[in-house]
Amino acid sequence: xxxxxxxxxxxxxxxxxxxxxxxxxxxxxxxxxxxxxxxxxxxxxxxxxxxxxxxxxxxxxxxxxxxxxxxxxxxxxxxxxxxxxxxxxxxxxxxxxxxxxxxxxxxxxxxxxxxxxxxxxxxxxxxxxxxxxxxxxxxxxxxxxxxxxxxxxxxxxxxxxxxxxxxxxxxxxxxxxxxxxxxxxxxxxxxxxxxxxxxxxxxxxxxxxxxxxxxxxxxxxxxxxxxxxxxxxxxxxxxxxxxxxxxxxxxxxxxxxxxxxxxxxxxxxxxxxxxxxxxxxxxxxxxx
Amino acid sequence: xxxxxxxxxxxxxxxxxxxxxxxxxxxxxxxxxxxxxxxxxxxxxxxxxxxxxxxxxxxxxxxxxxxxxxxxxxxxxxxxxxxxxxxxxxxxxxxxxxxxxxxxxxxxxxxxxxxxxxxxxxxxxxxxxxxxxxxxxxxxxxxxxxxxxxxxxxxxxxxxxxxxxxxxxxxxxxxxxxxxxxxxxxxxxxxxxxxxxxxxxxxxxxxxxxxxxxxxxxxxxxxxxxxxxxxxxxxxxxxxxxxxxxxxxxxxxxxxxxxxxxxxxxxxxxxxxxxxxxxxxxxxxxxxxxxxxxxxxxxxxxxxxxxxxxxxxxxx
Numbered sequence: 318x319x320x321x322x323x324x325x326x327x328x329x330x331x332x333x334x335x336x337x338x339x340x341x342x343x344x345x346x347x348x349x350x351x352x353x354x355x356x357x358x359x360x361x362x363x364x365x366x367x368x369x370x371x372x373x374x375x376x377x378x379x380x381x382x383x384x385x386x387x388x389x390x391x392x393x394x395x396x397x398x399x400x401x402x403x404x405x406x407x408x409x410x411x412x413x414x415x416x417x418x419x420x421x422x423x424x425x426x427x428x429x430x431x432x433x434x435x436x437x438x439x440x441x442x443x444x445x446x447x448x449x450x451x452x453x454x455x456x457x458x459x460x461x462x463x464x465x466x467x468x469x470x471x472x473x474x475x476x477x478x479x480x481x482x483x484x485x486x487x488x489x490x491x492x493x494x495x496x497x498x499x500x501x502x503x504x505x506x507x508x509x510x511x512x513x514x515x516x517x518x519x520x521x522x523x524x525x526x527x528x529x530x531x532x533x534x535x536x537x538x539x540x541x542x543x544x545x546x547x548x549x550x551x552x553x554x555x556x557x558x559x560x561x562x563x564x565x566x567x568x569x570x571x572x573x574x575x576x577x578x579x580x581x582x583x584x585x586x587x588x589x590x591x592x593x594x595x596x597x598x599x600x601x602x603x604x605x
Numbered sequence: 606x607x608x609x610x611x612x613x614x615x616x617x618x619x620x621x622x623x624x625x626x627x628x629x630x631x632x633x634x635x636x637x638x639x640x641x642x643x644x645x646x647x648x649x650x651x652x653x654x655x656x657x658x659x660x661x662x663x664x665x666x667x668x669x670x671x672x673x674x675x676x677x678x679x680x681x682x683x684x685x686x687x688x689x690x691x692x693x694x695x696x697x698x699x700x701x702x703x704x705x706x707x708x709x710x711x712x713x714x715x716x717x718x719x720x721x722x723x724x725x726x727x728x729x730x731x732x733x734x735x736x737x738x739x740x741x742x743x744x745x746x747x748x749x750x751x752x753x754x755x756x757x758x759x760x761x762x763x764x765x766x767x768x769x770x771x772x773x774x775x776x777x778x779x780x781x782x783x784x785x786x787x788x789x790x791x792x793x794x795x796x797x798x799x800x801x802x803x804x805x806x807x808x809x810x811x812x813x814x815x816x817x818x819x820x821x822x823x824x825x826x827x828x829x830x831x832x833x834x835x836x837x838x839x840x841x842x843x844x845x846x847x848x849x850x851x852x853x854x855x856x857x858x859x860x861x862x863x864x865x866x867x868x869x870x871x872x873x874x875x876x877x878x879x880x881x882x883x884x885x886x887x888x889x890x891x892x893x894x895x896x897x898x899x900x901x902x903x904x905x906x907x908x909x910x911x912x913x914x915x916x917x918x919x920x921x
Contacts, residue, residue: 353716353723402905408716409662410904413861416854417900424893540850543724551717577735584728591709591721 325569331458331527333565334465335520337558339538340545341472342516344557347546348489349509351408352400355415357542358535359422360514364388364521365530366430369437377440385518392514396507404506427532435530461523468519469558475512476554485509489552541565544587550600559598610919618869622775626768636767637839638883642876643771643778644835649859649871651828654785656857657865658794659821660801662719664853665726669826671848672699672729673833675740678843682749688763689754692834699830702729704823711819714804726853733845745844746837774835781828786868788824797821829856854900862903864910873911 339357346354354360364384371380395418403411443456476482484505488495496502521534528534541564549560564583572579590597621628625639652666676695681687684694710721733740740746754761754773763770788794799807800814808814837843846852855878863874881899886892909917 347716351716353720399901399905406908407662408719409656409857409861410908412662412664412716412719413854413858413900414904417897417904420851420893420897420900422897424891424897428891428894540724540727543720547717547721547724551720580731580735581728584725584731587721587724588709591713595712 322570322573325573326566327454327458327569329566329569329572330562331461331565332569333562334462335524335538335561336541336545336565337561338465338468338516338520338523339542340549340557340561341469341554342513342520343542344546344551344554345485345513345516346510348552348554349485349492350400350404350506352403352411353408353415354513355412355539356418356422357415357513357517358539359419359426360388360392360517361521361524361535361538362426362532363391363422364518365437365525365534366426366521367518368522368525369430369435369530372438377438381522384522385515388518388521389511389515392517393507393511396510400510401503401507423532430530430532432532437525437530439526457526461527464519464523468516472512472516472554481505481508485512541583544583546597547587548590548597550597552601553597553599556597556599614869618872622778625775626771636771638879640767640771640774640839642872642879643774644832644839645855645859645879646872646875647778647781647835648829648832649856649863649875650782650785650868651825651832652856653860653865653871654789654828655821655825656860657867657870658789658801659797659818660804661818661821662715662857663722663822663825664719664857665722665724665850666826666829666856667848667850667852668726668729669699669703669830670833670836670852670856671733671843671845672702673830674837674843674847675733675746676830677834678746678749678837679739681752682746686749686752688752688838691751691838692831695834695837696827696830699833700823700827703826703830707819707822707826711815711822723850723853726848726850730845730848730850733848741844743845745842747842750841751838770839774839777831777835781831785824785828789868793817793820858900858903860910861908862910864912864914864916867910867912867916870910870912877911 339361343354343357346352367387368380368384371384375383399414399418400411403414439457443460445456447454447456447459474482476486484495484500488500488502488505488509492502495505520538524534524538542561545561545564546557547560548564549556549558564586567582567586568579571582575582622643626636629636629639648666648670652663655661655663673692673695676698677691678695680694681691684690706725710718710725713721734742736742751764751770753764761769761773763773789797796807796812796817799810799812800817804814833847836847859874859878860871861874862877863872864870882892882896885895889895907914
């Protein structure tokens with residue numbers, strides 16, 4: 318029983334790490350630009366598929382490093398051409414636009430790579446279990462956790478110790494003042510969008526080793542990411558991180574006792590947070 | 606003069622709607638497409654009650670549409686084979702769910718509100734998908750059909766006669782549209798407009814803003830669940846796609862395409878969208894790309910919608 322529980326807590330932690338990675342990217346974009354990026358799951362899928370294609374040229378490690386960067390570049394281009402025009406307008410329009418983009422990306426990946434699920438080969442030494450007693454502790458899962466942790470740490474360092482990060486954080490609080498102080502806000506939002514999409518691409522590359530690859534891979538992760546943001550608190554990145562891990566573990570633990578409610582528990586948590594504390598666990602008062 | 610124009614527009618729209626079975630086959634189509642358009646138009650107009658007239662963005666209306674559909678389908682299949690009873694149960698279920706969820710999200714605004722409606726919208730999708738024994742899961746609720754109306758003196762065969770069913774749907778649509786128009790013209794409707802234009806000022810005037818938004822939300826969801834119940838009757842079938850998030854997006858794009866600031870806009874948007882979707886999906890397998898592109902193009906080049914642009918033309 319304890320082993321089953323431990324297994325599901327660990328599983329939940331991994332899933333939660335994915336939710337958090339996706340939600341952090343969404344949050345970055347939402348906080349600075351006020352855009353809900355519905356196509357985030359689509360960018361994640363692109364990350365996975367690009368890794369699949371790059372795998373035969375660059376191998377596992379090359380694909381892991383290059384693919385998220387390519388996705389970020391695609392994101393930066395899309396921001397420049399399409400999303401930039403909608404800043405300052407009713408959020409309705411950016412939501413509709415990214416909604417249409419999500420459709421196009423899903424159909425595009427299906428057109429290029431086919432609708433059937435594709436396998437992804439991870440190095441065999443990573444796939445093996447680390448101990449015979451805790452069979453679920455495969456090298457790849459631990460490796461994923463470490464990589465997600467590294468990505469989150471990297472994001473933390475960028476936001477706190479670089480000029481770009483400082484400007485992103487300042488812009489989140491008061492974009493107008495940042496602009497008046499001579500920062501090129503258009504470039505700032507552009508790079509910030511790229512950073513958010515990079516995280517989605519990274520989530521995509523990591524996810525395919527575990528979940529396999531199909532055009533709708535992002536669909537199952539985008540809703541929990543929204544919930545993670547709501548639970549953690551809009552406007553707070555640490556909150557988003559905590560929210561993602563929390564709902565992941567909660568749904569993992571629930572699946573021990575009540576397998577069919579493992580999705581529902583996330584929504585129950587969201588409802589509870591909205592009733593007790595509408596700004597979310599770590600959200601600021603009066604931001605929205 | 607503009608007042609006369611508006612009257613003329615109303616008359617024209619009702620005339621066209623009433624004569625659909627006569628002119629639509631001439632245009633090479635079927636009455637069923639007309640029924641489809643009217644059902645979706647009701648859903649989009651219901652959404653627009655909230656979006657266009659209260660200024661609150663919901664991206665999760667498919668949930669209440671789908672609840673209306675499932676309520677009607679399951680009532681007729683399991684409880685009692687009666688079309689009005691099915692509709693009644695569907696609408697009650699959809700409206701009740703909206704009432705409860707509305708209480709949780711009514712304090713939120715803007716993108717935050719939209720995000721919560723999206724997330725809550727998915728709850729019912731998962732329930733419909735996972736609760737196999739009752740909802741049939743992915744396969745949906747099938748093996749039932751709408752029941753001819755029994756009016757006491759005569760019975761109307763809305764099951765086998767598509768024209769009779771069209772007029773049944775149109776009658777429901779007319780009642781709902783009239784009710785919405787009445788509400789929008791009432792002091793309550795004017796208050797909603799005031800909230801849309803300037804929420805802070807409305808609050809200063811002593812208007813209980815949250816309560817009004819909640820009421821507008823519930824009214825909007827009430828009408829969208831009526832549309833959902835009609836949707837189930839139309840197909841004699843319902844599956845989880847009726848309440849998935851892309852359905853919500855369709856309602857929003859219909860309202861925007863036709864013109865959010867006008868009463869009839871969503872009807873025109875629904876007609877254009879459905880005819881186009883029908884055409885594209887019968888010509889290419891990649892219809893999703895085209896629909897997606899259509900969304901992008903509307904947002905970039907046509908954000909005011911058909912009626913918004915026309916009104917602008919006449920004003921200048």
